[in-house]
Amino acid sequence: MGNPLSPTIADIVMDDLLDNTFMELKRKFNIDTKFIVKYVDDIFAIVRRNDVDTILKTLNQYHPKLQFTMEPETHSRIPFLDVMIHRKNDSILLDWYSKPTSSGRLINFLSAQPFKYKVNTAKNLIHKVLTISHKQFRDTNINKINNILKSNNYPHHLIQSLLQHKIIEIDNKHSQIPTCKTRNDTKRHHSVTYVPKFHQKT
Template sequence: MKQWSSLQKHTKIIKKQFLTILEFCLRENNYFVYDGTYYQQVYGMPMGNPLSPTIADIVLDKIIDDSIIELRSTDIYIKYITKYVDDIFAVVKMKDVEEILRIFNRQHTKIQFTLEKEKDNKLAFLDIEIYKNKNKLKTNWYTKAVASSRMINYHSNHPWTQKRNTAINFINKVNSLSDQEFMDQNKRKIRSILCKNGYPNKIIESLLTAAANKITCKSGNTKTKEDNCKIYTGVTYIPKLTDNKTLRKIIKNNNVSYAHKPHHTIQAIYTKTKDKIGKEQLHNVVYEIKCQGKEGENCSKVYIGTTKRSLGTRINEHKLDAKNNKSTTALAQHLTENKHTADFDNAKVLDVENRTRRRMTLEGLRIQQKITEAMNFKEDVDNINCAYATAITHNV
């Protein structure tokens, strides 16, 4: 590994072990299931893998570095170069453009670059358009002609603070990317976009004024002791029930900070293209197991639990506890004392939640929801208000 001398400064892992871990993460763990068949991706990095952006960044940096070294050997120098993901902006001599492109494209056969030259002394890069004016460069906010310009609509079911902040952040972004001479024409564009998104003219003007008068905090990222003790949580926005005014009356603790979130998300609209994972392989779940009673005796009791590990692993533990007549859980105690059997094969997943605190709360709510049937211990619901149990829905 050519970059090991740089990497070893940031890790205590030895090179051999580091390469073994890297091989496992990039090759051996690079598979997916489709239509019941397992596939392994033999080239490139998969979408959705947390490592993919980092690896792509490292590979592109290597290509740029190698290209620059090779170009210098031919007396071609790049005056300025910067990149964002896979977009590169460079200042070079016009006569060297084609040779630079050729050198870049010869570094890797499967990674090929395209070229866009300046036209009429301007060139777009990401969200800005760079103008060359004599010996100076000026920038202006840029969007493609096909851009939808869609944002949170004024009439959407979001708190006003979210809609207001979204609009102001949009205005600030445009202003920060633009030179002073483009401000007037950009204001007309801003008004047009906000109008298309349902904002009344009076509101638009107040937002423009608020953005212009906004004071930037210069205190940096310094955190106080109180900031470190804060609890942050998300709250589903329901008008007149979870709006700011109502929540301020309910939440008296200054150490609790919340942010609103929508109930319906874009992710829920799209069809799932991946195979559904079997319930035994699911992690971070709240589950329900029904009691079958014993011969000649039915039992309507249910056990509701939660686990961070796979559901299959947790069910096997319940089976072992029942077999050994243990009383480590309410389920094992119920089965042992009453000589009942549990319907482990038809265990039901009620909720999937990665965050531990929220998952524990959901477990308590589910127990409270079936309080007359649940065999769980009393302490499992001690901190749950029964009024909230009716607010959750069952997952199939």
């Protein structure tokens, strides 16, 4: 910990661990993972309930100093980093998540900092929360944003202005229908054999 190489080494070890572990799970137990993603040593996976204990045991056999714990979903949801993952029928919905121990402390609006830093702090919070989350969680998250920014002394009119601007931006982006290029607009690239002197700049 603290060494600049630590994240890189952790990624290398985790990649090797996952490659070997899941090959072993497939070979020995015929266990397939429907979906898996990792961030350093945090792993989110979709697997069959009956396979969970076997997967955890196999992961913990990779090295005695690397021991994993498991957190199953509760009430069809589970947190992963700053995202709350909801399972709804055959779909997955994402919502912004912060730990209960989070202080919610940001650059205070009354602090002696450049105004643009304060505005960007609010913008970054709003952008992260609203772009991570599914639209059905928007009202709840707007209340959370309001509470966090107000507790850091951001004025009401600034919060509402930034929220409104971001909501319009997100809604406009979702309403845009991608246009297909016609054949006439399609660019084509061809390779040409290099001819000495002919291609050289004079």
